[in-house]
Amino acid sequence: MAPRLSIVFVNFNSHTLLFRAIQSLETHLQGIPYEVIVVDNGSKDLAPLSILATRPGVQVLALGENRGYAHALNQGFQRARGDYLIAANPDIELMDRSLERLIAYMDEHPDVGAAVPQYLYPDLRTQPSSRRFPRLKYLLFGRTGPLARAWRGNPITREYLRGYHGDARSPDGPVDIEGAAAAFLVIRRQALQEVGPFDERFFLFAEDLDFCYRLWRHGWRVILFPEAQIIHIHGAVRKHPRYAYRSHYHRMKGIWMFLQKHRLAPKVLRPFLSLGLALVLGFEGFLVAWSVGELD
Numbered sequence: 001m002a003p004r005l006s007i008v009f010v011n012f013n014s015h016t017l018l019f020r021a022i023q024s025l026e027t028h029l030q031g032i033p034y035e036v037i038v039v040d041n042g043s044k045d046l047a048p049l050s051i052l053a054t055r056p057g058v059q060v061l062a063l064g065e066n067r068g069y070a071h072a073l074n075q076g077f078q079r080a081r082g083d084y085l086i087a088a089n090p091d092i093e094l095m096d097r098s099l100e101r102l103i104a105y106m107d108e109h110p111d112v113g114a115a116v117p118q119y120l121y122p123d124l125r126t127q128p129s130s131r132r133f134p135r136l137k138y139l140l141f142g143r144t145g146p147l148a149r150a151w152r153g154n155p156i157t158r159e160y161l162r163g164y165h166g167d168a169r170s171p172d173g174p175v176d177i178e179g180a181a182a183a184f185l186v187i188r189r190q191a192l193q194e195v196g197p198f199d200e201r202f203f204l205f206a207e208d209l210d211f212c213y214r215l216w217r218h219g220w221r222v223i224l225f226p227e228a229q230i231i232h233i234h235g236a237v238r239k240h241p242r243y244a245y246r247s248h249y250h251r252m253k254g255i256w257m258f259l260q261k262h263r264l265a266p267k268v269l270r271p272f273l274s275l276g277l278a279l280v281l282g283f284e285g286f287l288v289a290w291s292v293g294e295l296d
Helices: 015-028 046-054 067-080 098-108 146-150 155-162 189-195 205-217 241-260 268-291
Strands: 006-010 033-042 059-061 084-088 092-094 112-120 185-190 223-231
Touching: 006 015, 006 067, 015 033, 015 046, 015 092, 033 046, 033 067, 046 092, 059 067, 067 205, 067 268, 084 189, 098 112, 098 223, 112 189, 112 205, 185 189, 189 205, 205 223, 205 241
Parallel strands: 006 033, 006 084, 033 059, 112 223
Antiparallel strands: 084 185, 092 223, 112 185
């Protein structure tokens, strides 16, 4: 029987999290035929992957080098056979069988090109699952932007993380969003075929927002489906300070690429924005170097 779902995990030195994620699928995703495709982005230790490859319904593709998240996803999607393709991080865990309701909703609403469940922190607090598309006012007020950290709970950051038009309350039912945070993004195969693969010029971050932007431009809806909930251990893969800095660098670069690609930044402002980006990254690099003892 062909799988209905193809779940593509992109892995980079996150074997423990990956095993837990796949175990949660086996426990809670029994009502829908699915396959798992693990794309490894150059992890140091490949031995755990050989164990995973022996499990039924699991394929492992070791790329040998890290060419970015979008590239790895595209490699997995090329091998996927499901009606719905899921871009998944290793740091997620299904909690129950609510994902079946999300798939049923997409079956009933063929104009939905992609959907994301409600993410929860491990302590079950609600976690932002969506984003507004990058705009100039969000550059310093993003989730980890300097002004967002200095001014906790500011309205600009809340607006950016909410992802949809409306008040700050969590929706009770499905709601259209601009962009989804692709820790566990469910994509209709037909929509992927129409808008094309993830843009591999984005190494890490903003490739999900770019994909959602293209979905909307082609007439597809992107939704948050709060009835389906999963745990997302946010930042678990990038908790070392060195990875944190690289992560922040690629996030800022990805947002800047998004603005340029879709012509959302006026040409006259681009040199000043590039300088501002360099200053912010330089300051972040100083903090990271200090935290790991390189400036002691």
